[in-house]
Amino acid sequence: MRFDTSCLKSIVVALAIALLCQSPTLAQTFDTKAPYALLMDYDSGTVLFEKGADEPVPPASMAKLMTAEYVFSLLKDGKLSLEDEFGVSEYAWRQGGAPSGGSAMYLELDSRVALNDLLRGLLIQSGNDAAIVIAEGVAGSEPAFADLLNKRAKEIGMRDSLFRNSNGLPDPEQVVTMRDLATLARHVIQTYPEHYAIFSEPEFTWNEIRQSNRNPLLDDGLGVDGLKTGHTKEAGYGITASALRNTQRLILAISGLESERDRETEAKKLLDWGFRSFQQVTAFEADEVVAEASVYGGEVGRVPLKAKGPIRVLIARTAGEAMKARVVYQGPIMAPVEAGVQVGAFKVLDGDRVVQETPLFTAAAVAQGPLHARALDALGELLLGWL
Numbered sequence: 001m002r003f004d005t006s007c008l009k010s011i012v013v014a015l016a017i018a019l020l021c022q023s024p025t026l027a028q029t030f031d032t033k034a035p036y037a038l039l040m041d042y043d044s045g046t047v048l049f050e051k052g053a054d055e056p057v058p059p060a061s062m063a064k065l066m067t068a069e070y071v072f073s074l075l076k077d078g079k080l081s082l083e084d085e086f087g088v089s090e091y092a093w094r095q096g097g098a099p100s101g102g103s104a105m106y107l108e109l110d111s112r113v114a115l116n117d118l119l120r121g122l123l124i125q126s127g128n129d130a131a132i133v134i135a136e137g138v139a140g141s142e143p144a145f146a147d148l149l150n151k152r153a154k155e156i157g158m159r160d161s162l163f164r165n166s167n168g169l170p171d172p173e174q175v176v177t178m179r180d181l182a183t184l185a186r187h188v189i190q191t192y193p194e195h196y197a198i199f200s201e202p203e204f205t206w207n208e209i210r211q212s213n214r215n216p217l218l219d220d221g222l223g224v225d226g227l228k229t230g231h232t233k234e235a236g237y238g239i240t241a242s243a244l245r246n247t248q249r250l251i252l253a254i255s256g257l258e259s260e261r262d263r264e265t266e267a268k269k270l271l272d273w274g275f276r277s278f279q280q281v282t283a284f285e286a287d288e289v290v291a292e293a294s295v296y297g298g299e300v301g302r303v304p305l306k307a308k309g310p311i312r313v314l315i316a317r318t319a320g321e322a323m324k325a326r327v328v329y330q331g332p333i334m335a336p337v338e339a340g341v342q343v344g345a346f347k348v349l350d351g352d353r354v355v356q357e358t359p360l361f362t363a364a365a366v367a368q369g370p371l372h373a374r375a376l377d378a379l380g381e382l383l384l385g386w387l
Helices: 060-076 090-096 115-123 128-139 142-155 178-191 193-200 260-277 371-386
Strands: 009-014 036-041 047-051 085-087 112-114 203-206 209-212 224-232 236-245 248-257 278-284 291-296 302-306 311-316 322-331 342-350 353-362
Touching (some): 060 115, 060 142, 060 224, 060 236, 085 115, 115 193, 115 203, 236 260, 248 260, 291 322, 291 342
Antiparallel strands (some): 224 236, 278 311, 342 353
């Protein structure tokens, strides 16, 4: 009987890890005045709290996070430089600058401004003019830039958001969800550490006008080091924030509150609750072998699997039901095997529901074995198939 590689099995390796914890989203007992909220553990992506997290709502200035992400991606790819200069059009000046009456960097009409300064005007001063100048400089117009943002948003996993401009000024079609904003924030922190520090700069001066960072949580001792506030009449008051205490980072997105004070109070309550109620436990250190995968037709029969870094599991501080951890991969893996190839995942499960998933990669190369070894592997698979 010929061995058919289409019959490769899904191999599940149960690990000897007893995770005494509660499922965070099932165990949430906290509530907030915010009608739309999501609190996420940064390392694992586990959602600790959600309320109306998939409801589409106006983003207000939190839309500028998407503008920043796209610019960061162009900088990373070498398609833009921080020294590049963009011109201030009359449209950008009137729609987003001093004449508009909204949040502005106060750019001068017909001036040219370096991208390095525009990013600070965008993220520290929340300048609508800075956002429009960036959009026109990158794509020629706001509508063309919005098309780029929407394509990019899908690429990074934002499933339910739609952008119509670069700044978050009201548009009936422009919406985000709290889940998408948290996804965006996590991606920005992970992917662009060299630019993330801008979010925590306390002030920025342009055109002899000094403006303080609009994030009210930066100086409150919460560990907050980013990201962006937002407010319009249609959206209410909102914030996408990230806080770091010791080695644990949480990401928060809330919207729809009635005042600046409510926004600040509810954000503090959610972050404090998250840090107080959950803790991180390191299941595997960086470079530690998590499991071994079977290899078919190789000079050795198994290959070690590792994560890219430490695997930290989120644990509820109050005892609850035991959760399970597993390594899942499609196997056996066909030789030859290259090192550094993703072949499986470390999964934490609450019953049948996956609450955390970390990719696993081959930690060594495995060459193809001699003919007799491959024949024995084929025979073994055949016998397993009969059984």
